Amino acid sequence: MYQWKDEYVLGIEEIDNQHRRLIEIANQIYAIMQDQWRTDKYNQILEVLTELKDYTVYHFKAEEEYMAKIGYKKRFSHALEHSAFIAKLNAVDLSEIDESQDKYLLELLGVITDWVVKHIMTTDRLYTQ
């Protein structure tokens, strides 16, 4: 289970709520991984991966609009980090998922939580200063 922490709060309500949602999606992935009763999780994985991608695209767009609105100078390099993360999600090889699903879920969780938390704590924090 991933807990939202107070230290993640940036003080911009819209963005904070979207970050909360990303943590929720991480928890959805965690729940699929923990589900011992289902042997084939392919459809669940596909569904949550699509949701993650769609929501991430939506959130990054909102964040980039916010940075443009406040005239944040480093918004272009920040947006590059966003594109790199989307590329990472798009590079997922679906045939590999079928091989070892729980291993894949664990990897996906690592990628999201690592990246999202690091990104929120460092890169995102810069535009609030």
Ligand SMILES: [Fe+2]
């Ligand atoms: Fe960001």
